[in-house]
Amino acid sequence: MWSTSQRTFIIAEIGQNHQGDLDIAKQLIKTAKDCGADCAKFQKTSLRDKFTESALNKPYVSANAFGTTYGEHKSALEFTEEEFKLLQEYANTMGILFTASAMDPISLDFLIRIKVPFVKIGSGDANNFLLLEKAAKTNIPLIISTGMQTMEKVRDIYQTVSKYHKNFALLHCVSSYPTPFEDINLNVINLYKKEFPDITIGYSGHELGIHISTAAVALGCKIIERHITLDKKQKGTDHKCSLDPKEFKKLVEDIRTLEKAMGEPVKILRESEKPCYEKLGKSLVYARPLHKGHTLELSDFHVKVSVPKGIDGSDMMKVVGKKLVGNVRENEPVLAGDFI
Ligand SMILES: CC(=O)N[C@H](C=O)[C@@H](O)[C@H](O)[C@H](O)COP(=O)(O)O
Numbered sequence: 225m226w227s228t229s230q231r232t233f234i235i236a237e238i239g240q241n242h243q244g245d246l247d248i249a250k251q252l253i254k255t256a257k258d259c260g261a262d263c264a265k266f267q268k269t270s271l272r273d274k275f276t277e278s279a280l281n282k283p284y285v286s287a288n289a290f291g292t293t294y295g296e297h298k299s300a301l302e303f304t305e306e307e308f309k310l311l312q313e314y315a316n317t318m319g320i321l322f323t324a325s326a327m328d329p330i331s332l333d334f335l336i337r338i339k340v341p342f343v344k345i346g347s348g349d350a351n352n353f354l355l356l357e358k359a360a361k362t363n364i365p366l367i368i369s370t371g372m373q374t375m376e377k378v379r380d381i382y383q384t385v386s387k388y389h390k391n392f393a394l395l396h397c398v399s400s401y402p403t404p405f406e407d408i409n410l411n412v413i414n415l416y417k418k419e420f421p422d423i424t425i426g427y428s429g430h431e432l433g434i435h436i437s438t439a440a441v442a443l444g445c446k447i448i449e450r451h452i453t454l455d456k457k458q459k460g461t462d463h464k465c466s467l468d469p470k471e472f473k474k475l476v477e478d479i480r481t482l483e484k485a486m487g488e489p490v491k492i493l494r495e496s497e498k499p500c501y502e503k504l505g506k507s508l509v510y511a512r513p514l515h516k517g518h519t520l521e522l523s524d525f526h527v528k529v530s531v532p533k534g535i536d537g538s539d540m541m542k543v544v545g546k547k548l549v550g551n552v553r554e555n556e557p558v559l560a561g562d563f564i
């Protein structure tokens with residue numbers, strides 16, 4: 225899916241930007257597909273398995289609240305299993321992969337049952353070693369985000385999941401919405417690549433704009449996840465740092481262009497450079513008239529744009545010490561047949 229290909233795997237994180245409305249959720253799946261995303265992702269929660277009673281009963285006083293307590297709020301944003309299956313079917317007809325983050329063990333079981341292609345473990349569960357171990361044991365591919373964790377914790381995650389298989393990816397992530405640029409620490413991606421060379425590394429971004437996520441691909445990320453929204457002004461914690469359809473499409477286009485531009489670490493004269501080389505590439509030319517039999521030395525050459533072209537300007541040391549087989553004039557290009 226992601227690790228077998230050089231192509232970046234792009235996840236449109238719908239999360240809870242559907243406002244608890246099945247039609248909006250479908251629109252978001254279609255938008256994700258239209259924007260070129262590879263996967264539409266939701267969040268699956270079994271409220272009593274993710275939260276304690278007191279966490280659910282806590283008042284949620286916020287402009288982003290969909291209820292008076294956190295439990296009411298979360299419940300308004302949670303789809304039933306049947307609704308999830310409908311969304312999965314819809315994604316299938318749209319031709320886009322469908323999955324969700326498993327926010328608790330019951331949700332993990334459900335996602336395995338409906339045969340999602342991989343399970344996401346969000347940053348909120350990156351320190352939940354009970355869930356990580358349970359997920360790893362199932363052998364399903366995993367994408368694990370590492371927001372709010374230290375490097376020691378990330379090493380523990382790697383060790384824990386590695387005991388079962390290596391079909392998992394670690395995403396660098398900073399869980400602030402939106403993430404201040406100075407907190408993003410994109411160089412953590414280099415650290416992950418160095419410490420975990422045998423798994424896929426990606427980035428789950430919550431910053432404003434698309435440029436940082438594109439840069440993450442240049443640093444070697446093979447998975448990019450960004451929240452998607454139909455309208456950034458909607459009520460909800462994630463809308464502001466989500467990408468609207470125009471931005472998401474541009475992100476995908478920029479990543480695809482960047483993939484072409486990254487190429488291989490091979491430095492050669494490219495076919496496309498040849499016209500410029502023909503027009504402005506410099507050649508060795510004679511600095512003054514010289515006679516047959518003269519032994520060439522460095523002071524006999526200038527390096528100029530010459531028509532016709534001669535031996536490449538950088539090759540002068542290959543010619544020094546050779547004997548001219550005929551007379552040459554000032555500013556004539558140095559040609560292979562001029563000397564022995
Ligand atoms: C850490 C984590 O789970 N983060 C998720 C993924 O990025 C978010 O989508 C949260 O679910 C969201 O920000 C919660 O908002 P509220 O508390 O208003 O429901």
Ligand SMILES: C=C(OP(=O)(O)O)C(=O)O
Pocket residue numbers: 267325344345346347348369370371395397399428449
């Ligand atoms: C919390 C999630 O993601 P992240 O940690 O990557 O923001 C999630 O996928 O549910």
